[in-house]
Amino acid sequence: MAPLKKLLHISLLVLICASKVSNTEAEAEAEALVGWKSTLVGANSLSSWSTTNSTCSWFGVSCDAAGHVTELSLPNAGLNGTLDYLYSAAFLNLTKIKLNNNNFVGAIPANISKLLTLTYLDLGSNNLAGAIPYQLSNLPMIARFNLANNHLTNLENSKSSPMSSLKMLSLANNDLSGTFPQFILNCTNLRMRSLDLSGNAFSGPLPDSLPEMAPRLRYLNLSVNGFYGSIPRSFSRLQKLEELILRRNNLTGGIPPELGMISGLRILSLGSNPLGGSIPTSLGQLQLLQLLRIRNASLGSTLPPELGNLTSLKYLELGENQLHGGLPPSFARIQTLLFFAMPGNNINGTIPTEMFTNCTKLEYFDVSRNLFTGSSPSHISKCKKLKVFVVSRNFLTGSIPSHISECKELVYFDVSENLLAGSIPVGIGSMRKLQALFLSKNHVAGNMPSDIGNATSLQFLDVGSNHLQGELPKTISLLVNLVALDLSGNKFTGIISNHGSRQLPVVKVANSTDSSSFSGESRSVFCGLTLLQLLDLSNNELFGDLPGCLWNLKDLQTLDLSGNAFDGEVPSSTFYNSSLRSLHLSSNNFTGCFPVVLKNFKYLVVLDLGDNKISDVIPPWIGEISPSLRILSLRSNMFYGSIPSQLTQLPHLQLLDLAENKLVGSIPESFVDFSLMRHTFVMQPSVTIDIPKWYFYNGSMAIIWKGREYTFKGRHAFVTGIDLSGEIPSGLTSLRGMQLLNMSRNNLTGYIPKDIGNLNLLESLDLSWNKLSGPIPPSVSNLMFLTTLNLNNNLLSGEIPTGSQLQTLEDPSIYGNNLGLCGPPLCTPCTKNSSSTTPPVDGDHEHEAVWMYYSVIAGTVLGFWVWFGALFFCKIWRFAFFNCIDAMQRMVVHKMERTS
Numbered sequence: 001m002a003p004l005k006k007l008l009h010i011s012l013l014v015l016i017c018a019s020k021v022s023n024t025e026a027e028a029e030a031e032a033l034v035g036w037k038s039t040l041v042g043a044n045s046l047s048s049w050s051t052t053n054s055t056c057s058w059f060g061v062s063c064d065a066a067g068h069v070t071e072l073s074l075p076n077a078g079l080n081g082t083l084d085y086l087y088s089a090a091f092l093n094l095t096k097i098k099l100n101n102n103n104f105v106g107a108i109p110a111n112i113s114k115l116l117t118l119t120y121l122d123l124g125s126n127n128l129a130g131a132i133p134y135q136l137s138n139l140p141m142i143a144r145f146n147l148a149n150n151h152l153t154n155l156e157n158s159k160s161s162p163m164s165s166l167k168m169l170s171l172a173n174n175d176l177s178g179t180f181p182q183f184i185l186n187c188t189n190l191r192m193r194s195l196d197l198s199g200n201a202f203s204g205p206l207p208d209s210l211p212e213m214a215p216r217l218r219y220l221n222l223s224v225n226g227f228y229g230s231i232p233r234s235f236s237r238l239q240k241l242e243e244l245i246l247r248r249n250n251l252t253g254g255i256p257p258e259l260g261m262i263s264g265l266r267i268l269s270l271g272s273n274p275l276g277g278s279i280p281t282s283l284g285q286l287q288l289l290q291l292l293r294i295r296n297a298s299l300g301s302t303l304p305p306e307l308g309n310l311t312s313l314k315y316l317e318l319g320e321n322q323l324h325g326g327l328p329p330s331f332a333r334i335q336t337l338l339f340f341a342m343p344g345n346n347i348n349g350t351i352p353t354e355m356f357t358n359c360t361k362l363e364y365f366d367v368s369r370n371l372f373t374g375s376s377p378s379h380i381s382k383c384k385k386l387k388v389f390v391v392s393r394n395f396l397t398g399s400i401p402s403h404i405s406e407c408k409e410l411v412y413f414d415v416s417e418n419l420l421a422g423s424i425p426v427g428i429g430s431m432r433k434l435q436a437l438f439l440s441k442n443h444v445a446g447n448m449p450s451d452i453g454n455a456t457s458l459q460f461l462d463v464g465s466n467h468l469q470g471e472l473p474k475t476i477s478l479l480v481n482l483v484a485l486d487l488s489g490n491k492f493t494g495i496i497s498n499h500g501s502r503q504l505p506v507v508k509v510a511n512s513t514d515s516s517s518f519s520g521e522s523r524s525v526f527c528g529l530t531l532l533q534l535l536d537l538s539n540n541e542l543f544g545d546l547p548g549c550l551w552n553l554k555d556l557q558t559l560d561l562s563g564n565a566f567d568g569e570v571p572s573s574t575f576y577n578s579s580l581r582s583l584h585l586s587s588n589n590f591t592g593c594f595p596v597v598l599k600n601f602k603y604l605v606v607l608d609l610g611d612n613k614i615s616d617v618i619p620p621w622i623g624e625i626s627p628s629l630r631i632l633s634l635r636s637n638m639f640y641g642s643i644p645s646q647l648t649q650l651p652h653l654q655l656l657d658l659a660e661n662k663l664v665g666s667i668p669e670s671f672v673d674f675s676l677m678r679h680t681f682v683m684q685p686s687v688t689i690d691i692p693k694w695y696f697y698n699g700s701m702a703i704i705w706k707g708r709e710y711t712f713k714g715r716h717a718f719v720t721g722i723d724l725s726g727e728i729p730s731g732l733t734s735l736r737g738m739q740l741l742n743m744s745r746n747n748l749t750g751y752i753p754k755d756i757g758n759l760n761l762l763e764s765l766d767l768s769w770n771k772l773s774g775p776i777p778p779s780v781s782n783l784m785f786l787t788t789l790n791l792n793n794n795l796l797s798g799e800i801p802t803g804s805q806l807q808t809l810e811d812p813s814i815y816g817n818n819l820g821l822c823g824p825p826l827c828t829p830c831t832k833n834s835s836s837t838t839p840p841v842d843g844d845h846e847h848e849a850v851w852m853y854y855s856v857i858a859g860t861v862l863g864f865w866v867w868f869g870a871l872f873f874c875k876i877w878r879f880a881f882f883n884c885i886d887a888m889q890r891m892v893v894h895k896m897e898r899t900s
């Protein structure tokens with residue numbers, strides 16, 4: 001295609017040359033433009049480019065009085081192609097080329113530098129690549145030069161001339177590297193107003209000499225690069241500067257107080273640098289400052305009261321630092337303030353009420369994750385424009401501001417994780433714009449007000465972990481925009497199924513006799529909330545049958561009903577498009593057979609049916625539930641029969657807990673196939689719950705609550721015994737990724753295998769309460785990561801091995817109640833008589849391997865408290881995060897309770 005195009009073009013050129021003699025200059029320009037057009041793809045926007053008409057009438061072309069082309073202005077014209085044939089010697093009067101926002105590819109041709117009349121060149125937002133030809137720096141009159149948003153890689157710095165005519169230079173968002181471009185610093189340029197090098201890979205120090213070379217800069221953006229060293233104090237001599245944007249570099253050495261001398265500064269953005277130090281009081285002198293953004297910059301000072309003098313400030317963002325001390329009341333003087341954010345600091349004291357006495361402009365207020373005490377600010381009802389109010393994770397007392405409903409613009413309200421008591425204020429229902437209400441982890445009591453159903457914009461409602469009680473108001477069913485609903489950890493009671501409503505004759509539906517048919521169940525409070533992605537009702541006092549219509553919520557990803565008193569069979573469903581990833585039904589009173597509905601959940605990652613009264617065999621189709629299943633707990637039910645070998649078809653299973661059931665029979669041969677067990681390094685599993693990005697803030701500053709990453713570290717083991725028998729397969733020593741092995745409280749006999757030291761990632765080994773005999777193999781001391789060891793209540797004998805890691809495990813009880821162990825840390829010294837019954841050498845090898853396999857399988861079957869590779873990893877949005885962590889913690893805490 002390309003060679004063909006070239007050929008076409010060459011023949012075209014020949015054509016042009018052949019006819020040139022008779023052409024006027026204007027015609028030559030026309031021919032040149034048409035020639036270039038012919039190399040472009042999809043040049044529909046250039047349909048007016050025809051030699052039958054004057055170039056001056058063409059789309060995007062401007063001429064001077066003499067009919068010469070002076071401007072080529074084709075931004076956003078849908079042009080594809082290269083710039084290779086743009087230049088022509090015919091353009092004698094061209095001053096302006098604007099080709100931004102097209103799809104030009106390839107390199108920038110050096111011959112553009114021959115357009116000596118050019119003052120304006122904008123090639124931004126294309127797909128240009130390669131080096132920026134140094135010849136362009138020779139354009140004698142160039143004033144505006146924009147190459148931003150391309151893939152340019154190289155600035156031919158050493159050959160570039162100083163561009164003394166430049167007023168505006170943007171190379172932003174390319175792949176340029178190296179130190180600060182030298183050509184900018186080689187001569188004093190009194191015209192330069194705007195310099196944007198952001199979004200590249202420049203590194204090295206910021207040039208001290210910049211104020212000498214470009215003393216009239218108004219706009220300087222060097223953000224998102226790798227510049228390091230300190231912010232030059234000399235920058236204070238950039239006396240015309242209005243915007244200084246240095247965020248996301250590697251700048252250190254604090255904020256120079258001299259920046260307070262740049263009196264015209266309107267925007268100062270220094271965040272995401274490891275700056276350190278304090279906020280200079282001098283910044284309070286910046287009378288015109290509108291935006292001060294120094295987030296995540298390791299600032300460690302108190303907040304200077306002088307910032308209260310910033311009487312033009314609209315946007316103040318100092319989050320994620322180590323700021324401490326109180327919030328100065330002087331800040332209340334900033335009446336222009338619209339956006340106030342200081343989350344993630346150590347600010348203490350009360351939130352000054354003055355902040356809210358004259359807050360007519362305030363739209364955004366976030367002081368979450370600080371050390372604020374005192375009562376929650378009751379004056380915020382005076383902030384009529386308030387959209388976002390976040391004070392979560394402080395130590396605020398008192399009640400939820402009672403007049404909050406007077407803030408009619410409020411979209412996002414988060415007071416979670418404080419010490420707030422009282423009840424949910426009435427009038428919440430009148431907040432028609434409220435999309436997110438977070439009250440969790442406080443001491444809020446009373447009922448859920450039924451007018452909540454009027455707050456129909458709500459998408460996120462979290463009242464988890466409070467002392468709320470009573471029945472859930474039926475009006476919750478009106479909150480049809482809910483995406484996440486967390487009512488967990490309260491004392492809500494009542495039934496959520498249609499069971500109750502079925503008794504009302506008015507809602508009786510013809511075929512609703514079968515409790516699992518959903519036609520009769522759509523009246524359940526939750527089943528009409530069709531956008532729900534997360535529903536957490538766990539740890540309440542809810543009871544009754546489960547409404548089968550819950551399974552029809554097609555976007556539901558997390559459903560946690562654990563820790564209630566639901567009973568009956570888990571209903572079935574004919575709906576197969578479930579998105580469910582995490583299902584917790586544990587600690588209820590479910591009975592009946594293995595829930596057939598699980599066949600519908602093809603994306604499950606976590607399934608917890610533990611602590612119920614389900615009585616059935618484990619069906620073979622369990623191996624086909626969901627290829628993504630990582631955590632499966634069926635513990636403490638009444639499952640009987642044998643363990644289906646199909647479990648090994650679950651390729652990502654990491655935790656299998658079958659303890660406390662009535663399972664018997666042999667160990668499936670194929671258990672050795674658990675693929676994750678064999679690898680030392682496992683891809684980090686993640687439960688990702690995609691709650692849509694959440695925008696608020698109606699204006700130019702869109703705030704996105706980004707997903708956060710949290711690591712879950714739980715390593716607590718438990719086991720109780722069940723009987724196993726039968727043939728034991730071989731091939732077990734390959735399971736080297738094992739980190740935790742618990743086989744306690746079984747009837748294991750024989751010896752601890754000599755090569756147990758090969759499981760070199762093992763962190764926890766519990767073999768207690770068995771009938772193991774013989775010595776403790778010396779290879780145990782090779783387990784470099786071992787932090788937990790328990791061998792008590794066995795028949796072990798002989799000298800306790802010593803060695804690096806074992807030295808740290810000095811609690812004698814871990815060896816207690818054995819037949820004849822001796823040596824430290826026990827007080828029994830070793831004598832000749834205390835030598836153990838050494839395991840027979842001959843023919844024992846096989847026995848040992850066999851034992852080992854048995855043990856691991858026993859561990860597997862009894863709980864599989866074996867974490868492989870990376871620990872469980874949650875990468876989710878906060879709401880889901882709480883749910884996920886809570887669920888995991890519940891699992892662990894639960895298990896710890898059982899162990900102790």
Ligand SMILES: *[C@@H]1O[C@H](CO)[C@@H](O)[C@H](O)[C@H]1NC(C)=O
Nearest residue numbers: 041042043078079080081103
């Ligand atoms: C032009 O490029 C864009 C972006 O690569 C592409 O989507 C479009 O299809 C192209 N148009 C033509 C006519 O090739």
Ligand SMILES: *[C@@H]1O[C@H](CO)[C@@H](O)[C@H](O)[C@H]1NC(C)=O
Nearest residue numbers: 047048049050052053054057
């Ligand atoms: C040439 O200009 C005339 C008059 O302005 C117009 O009617 C005609 O459509 C143009 N031709 C093309 C090919 O644009």
Ligand SMILES: *[C@@H]1O[C@H](CO)[C@@H](O)[C@H](O)[C@H]1NC(C)=O
Nearest residue numbers: 064065066068091092093094
């Ligand atoms: C166009 O360029 C030519 C050659 O440089 C020059 O002689 C002429 O004066 C220019 N025309 C205008 C209107 O600037």
Ligand SMILES: *[C@@H]1O[C@H](CO)[C@@H](O)[C@H](O)[C@H]1NC(C)=O
Nearest residue numbers: 158159160161162182183186
């Ligand atoms: C810019 O100045 C430096 C040092 O003064 C010099 O080494 C370099 O050659 C100069 N570059 C140009 C393009 O003038």
Ligand SMILES: *[C@@H]1O[C@H](CO)[C@@H](O)[C@H](O)[C@H]1NC(C)=O
Nearest residue numbers: 226227228229249250251252
């Ligand atoms: C930042 O600078 C420090 C030294 O000042 C260096 O060790 C570190 O690697 C740099 N970080 C980045 C991301 O460039």
Ligand SMILES: *[C@@H]1O[C@H](CO)[C@@H](O)[C@H](O)[C@H]1NC(C)=O
Nearest residue numbers: 284285305306307308309330
């Ligand atoms: C700035 O604020 C401080 C304390 O809030 C005050 O003492 C000082 O006089 C103010 N300075 C100016 C120039 O207004």
Ligand SMILES: *[C@@H]1O[C@H](CO)[C@@H](O)[C@H](O)[C@H]1NC(C)=O
Nearest residue numbers: 324325326347348349350373
């Ligand atoms: C706030 O913290 C500082 C230490 O950073 C401490 O000196 C001060 O007493 C605290 N104030 C209150 C009200 O707790």
Ligand SMILES: *[C@@H]1O[C@H](CO)[C@@H](O)[C@H](O)[C@H]1NC(C)=O
Nearest residue numbers: 332333335354357358359360
């Ligand atoms: C509130 O603002 C008004 C007018 O802007 C002003 O007169 C009044 O003094 C301010 N009140 C406080 C407490 O700052």
